[in-house]
Structures are given as structure tokens and as C-alpha cells.
Amino acid sequence: MSTPQAFDTMQLMGLQPTKHLELLDVVDKLRAQGLNEHVDLPQLIVCGDQSSGKSSVLSAISGVPFPKKENLCTRFATEVVLRRDDTMRENKICVTITPSSTRPRTDRRALDSFTRELNSMDDLPSTIDDATIAMGLDMTGSAFSADILRLEVRGPQMPQLTIVDLPGLVHTESKYQSADDIALVNSLVSEYMSQERSIILAVVSAKNDYVNQIVLTKTRQVDPRGLRTLGIITKPDALHPDSAGERSFIELAQNVDITFSLGWHVVRNKDSNEPADWDRDTLEAEFFQGSQFGRLDPKSRGIVALRERLSEVLFQQIQRELPGLISEILDATEETRVRLNRMGRSRATALEKQMFVMELGSKFSHICSAACEGLYESPFFDEFNSSTVDRRLRAVVQNANIGFAASMLDAPPTLPIDRSKNAAPSLAQRAKELVRSYRGKELPGTFNPNLVGQLFRELSRSWFDHARGHITAVWIHARTTVVAILNEVAEQDVRDICLKKIADPDLVLMQEEMTTRLDDYMLEFRRQPITYNHYLTETVQKVKYEREYAEARVRCMTLFANGALRSSDDVDSITRTIIKKPTEPDMDAIAAQELTDYTEAYYKVALKRVIDEVPSHVIEPAIMTHLPRIFDPSKILQMPEDLIEAIGGESDARKALRETLQAKLDVFTRSSRICKIYSDGTAQSHPTLGLSAPKTSPEKVATRSPDDGEMEDAPATPESAVEVPAAIEEFGWTIPSLSTKKDKKSKVARAKGIFE
Structure with missing residues (x-):
């Protein structure tokens, strides 16, 4: 009876100098928590073309004796997980399968149940055969699988390390490997190689021209600067001594042709047809002694040097990636916590569902009230980019009101265009036309008081359009804020229901109320003007004074220019000349001027009222007051059961998502x-x-x-x-x-x- 093959931990200890163990232990503990399912962790990725010697390299590095047979290739990814367990007296090996997410649920359950506890490594070949059968590779006709074989080794002397052996990259189709198989392998290898915290061990066989080996092309794609790639040349003994091929691979090993920041390494592994009792390391040492490859730097050749080199490379990779890894953990924690908070507690009964809706409404009302009041202490209001400005609704509305005021003040009063002349008349012309057209019993030189309202309505005809555009813009901002708040407090499906069934109907009512309030308010300016603001008469007097002052100034300039002031006796006559205005024979012109003065004065009085009243009389009561009440508790208590169920109910998928x-x-x-x-x-x-x-x-x-x-x-x-x-x-x-x-x-x- 043969002695069970021991697990070679001495080989592995070459990967783990004592000074590195503490740092590597952190990554192992993170992986033990299952973090690697959500965040990429540092690991070694062994990849190369088919039959490039990857598995032999993996065996030499890890001490795990993977079965080696002629024409046998890796048909699925194999994760070798090495973990220290000080409570154990001897090593234990557990083999499991991680099913691909693309498999049907029934297949995933079957593969999840695959577990093998090994007493020695002699059982590994048969276990791999069992796993191959479990994956269906002998029945489906597929040569490769997207499932992952996980080989976990625990023991008191185990280092913390994960090494992944990937299927070899295939060049062409064959009767054993279809186009789908090739695509599957490429996808699988690319996925592992793209993980930026992994170290790529690009295995290149000296049996084939390296420029034709796919692994180098894929390596350049995922790691163009070669920062995390270490090239490994295998089977150097297949090259003829002093041949062009040997010189070419020696230059490659010297990092001359294809440059990697981590450089290249040369190893000579045992061939599958060499006797099992031949010592691998002895064969390798003898080869380098008699080969041109022996002239390479000792640190760049041999498996012993490779273990030491990988130890340092892995340590430096963890050293470089750990700060970013910590940050990613924090970000992922926050994101997951936020999603769980949005989902709320599990709810099965009608009361729990109603309480969920009440809590959601409370969160919404709290944030919405702060947005309307301008209290921006919540993280919800922190500015990330320009698209989040609408969250601070009070600021947005205040700025919009200021813009509305500016546009109203800047827009000059305009009269309707006279189609017969294809131009708008001047204010004086229009006033004169109205005086004549609406003449009543008033004395000549005076005007009908009703004409102030008529002329004012013509001058202010654009006000309603300005105001309607303003309240519409505010309503759009308000809805944007509501959507943002619902995004903050609820999951997407709950948000959509709340928006469709509750928020949008209320917002439509608010819009209708704003329109009604605006129509009612603007109707005041369709009636005869009424004001008791003394600013009206002050403005009329000021306008008249400025007009008379300008006329008097012209007369003064004329008199002084002609030298009229010669003695004190002339003062009285000059004064009379200055204050004397020319007589206006056109009584309609006098009336039109008076009409213009009063209309312009009233226009200014009314304009100030509109600028103040549209925000305070229309926007504030219709939008800013009602918005936080969309999810008022009294409304929730009166909601029909089907709506409570739609918002607060949970499907099996949502329950599973919460658990996940x-x-x-x-x-x-x-x-x-x-x-x-x-x-x-x-x-x-x-x-x-x-x-x-x-x-x-x-x-x-x-x-x-x-x-x-x-x-x-x-x-x-x-x-x-x-x-x-x-x-x-x-x-x-x-x-x-x-x-x-x-x-x-x-x-x-x-x-x-x-x-x-």
C-alpha cells in the first residue's frame, strides 16, 4: 500500500517570508469573510495558451500535485485557496464547485452540493474527474465549463494565498473544442485577468514561437503597461542549444523584446513522461548548469527563485492595493446600507405594510420640508454635481423668483402691432388715438378715466405669459425635487408606484391650483385700475417735473447763449421767459400726455405688485406649502388596501434581495x-x-x-x-x-x- 502523498508546505513557505505574513493574513481574513465575491482581492492568476505548462507551474509554486497527463488540459478555472488554521493538527483538503451564474437554478443547486473532503493528495485526480462529471463536461459535448473548481487546503502551517489556474487559451476549433468553447475560455480568462488587484502569471511555452501565443496579446489588453504581469517561460529544455529559438527566448527572458515591469522568469518543470521518482528541482538545477539559460540572473530562473520573487511581488501588490481596497469596502458598505434602508424592514402583515408606508412618508416629509424651508443640513442636499441643485428647492425657487422679477423689469412695455402700418405705434400716438376714440363728456384737454385701464391692459398684455412660464418652471423644479427625494428614501419599484399613484396626482392638483390662483390674481388687472398707493401721484408729479425741467433748461441755455443777461433790470423778464411755456393748441395732445403720465405711473405700481404677489400669492401656498404634505399621515391612513399593498408589499424576489x-x-x-x-x-x-x-x-x-x-x-x-x-x-x-x-x-x- 502506497503512502499517501503529503502536501508540500515547505515549498509554500518560500512564498511567505515572516515579514509578509501579517499583511497577507489581512487579505486572507477578508477572503474568509466572503469579501472576494463582492470585491476583487489580490491573488495570483496563472494563464497561458493550451498545453503551455500552466498546471505544472502551479504545482511547482503551490505544492499541490495536480494530475499531469499527455494531452490533458485544464477545462475549468481552479482556485487553490490556502489558509492557515492553528486549531488543526494536520492539513485538510476540501473540494467544492462554484457554479456559474448562467446555469439554471436546479443545476446551481446540484453543483453547490458537490463537496469532497480529501485525506491526501492521492485522491485529487479522482476528485477532479468527479467534478468534471458533475459539471457535465462528459455529457453536454462542451469541452470547457464556466464553473469554478475550488480546492481549499487548511492546516497549521498553511500560508494565506489564492492561486488560480485557468483553462488554456485555444487557437483554433477542433472536434473536441467548438467555437463556443473558445469563446467561453476567452471570456473566463479575460474576466480573471481584468481584475486589477490580481497578479498575472503569463505562462509562455518555449515549444512555440512566443509572438503567436494568445496570452501575450490578452495581457497587453488588460495590463498595457505591464505593471502587474510577470512572464514565465516554460519548457526551455525543448529548445535546441545555441539555436536562434534559444537566443530569442533568452532575449525575452532578459525583458528585451516584450517588456513587463515585473520582468520574466524561466522554469524547467518535469515532463509527464519522466519517472515520478525523479526530483523536479534537481532536474531543473542540472538543466540550468548546462544551458545558456544558466547565464541569466539567478533571481530570474528556477522555481525556488520564482517562489521568492512571487512572495515579494504579491506583498508589494497588496501593499499598493490595500488603501484602495479599504476605500472600496467603505463605499460598498455605505451603498449596501443605503439600499437596505430604502427597502425598509421586512413586512408581512397589513399593519407592517402600513407602518412601512408611514415611515416612508415620514422620511419624505422630513426631507421635503427641509428642502422647502431652506434647511440644508441633511446629506441629501450635499452638492455632487450640477444635476443635484434642484434638491435645494428653496434656493431654486428663490433664484427663479429673482429671475422672474428681473425679466419683468427688463421687459419694456409694448403695444400691439398696427397691422395696417405693420408696426407698433408709440405710446404718445396710441394715447392720442384712445383719447379720440373713447371721447366722452370730459372737457377738452382732459381724458376719460377709463382710458388708463385700457392703455394699461395693452401695455401689460405680456405679463400673464411671463407669470405662467415662471410658475410652470417652478412646478417642474418641484417635481424634480420630489423624484430626487423618493429616490433617496425608496427603492426604484416603490418610488415608481409612489410617484404614479400619489405624488404625480398631487402635483397635478398643485399645478391646477397655481393656474387658478394666477388667473384669479391677473384678472384684477383686466378690470379698471384701483390703487391708493401715493407712489402713483408722486410718480406723475416727478414725470411732469422732469419734463418741465428739461424744457426750462433748454430755454435757459438759449437765453444765456444769446447774452440776454445784461443787467439786474432784466432778471424779471428773463424769469418770465424761462417759466413761460409755449401754448399747446392741440387739446387732444394735452389729454394724451396726461393719460400717458398716469398710465406709466400705474404700470410701475402694478408691476411691483405682480413681482411680489405671484411668488407669495401663487407659488408659496400652492406649491411650497403643500409639497411636504404629499405623504401626510392622514392621507396614508385613508389609503385603500390595494395601494398599501402595492407600496408596502414584498414579492419573494424582494425578500431574497433583502437577505442578499x-x-x-x-x-x-x-x-x-x-x-x-x-x-x-x-x-x-x-x-x-x-x-x-x-x-x-x-x-x-x-x-x-x-x-x-x-x-x-x-x-x-x-x-x-x-x-x-x-x-x-x-x-x-x-x-x-x-x-x-x-x-x-x-x-x-x-x-x-x-x-x-
């Missing part, structure tokens, strides 16, 4: 706590990470305790620290490399308790 979101929130919250624990305990030992505990300061700031929600004193963030999101400050982190372009809403929302 709650599970995600739990993952994100636990992950956030892990990051905090790490930053508190170990960040100071990794100064290059960019995470550090805050320096103590005499100043104290209030923070929220993650345990009980109470406020407590904590050291203030140093003044020299770069501004970071509030929740990060709450954790006690300083992250200089973290982008500060976070909206204010995110800061406030995060500060309200990431650990609640």
Missing part, C-alpha cells in the same frame, strides 16, 4: 472591522503600506464607539494628514495615498456608523 443585501452588509462590516484591527495592531510595522495609526494629540475629537454607539474621546487626526473619508478617520486610519475625491454625502453617511 443583509448578507453582503455583514460581510462588508466584518471586513471593515478586520481592517481596523489590522491598522491598530500592525500598520506601524509596515510604514510603506501607507496605513498608520493616528498620532496622539492634546486635542480630542468625539468618535462613535463601534461597540455601543456612544461617543467617546479619541486622538484628533494630525493637521498634516491628508483629508480622508470620515469613516476612515473614525477607524483611526491615516491613508496618504487614498484619493480624497469623495463626495460629502459619503463622508457623512459613513460617519454615522460603519459598525452599526
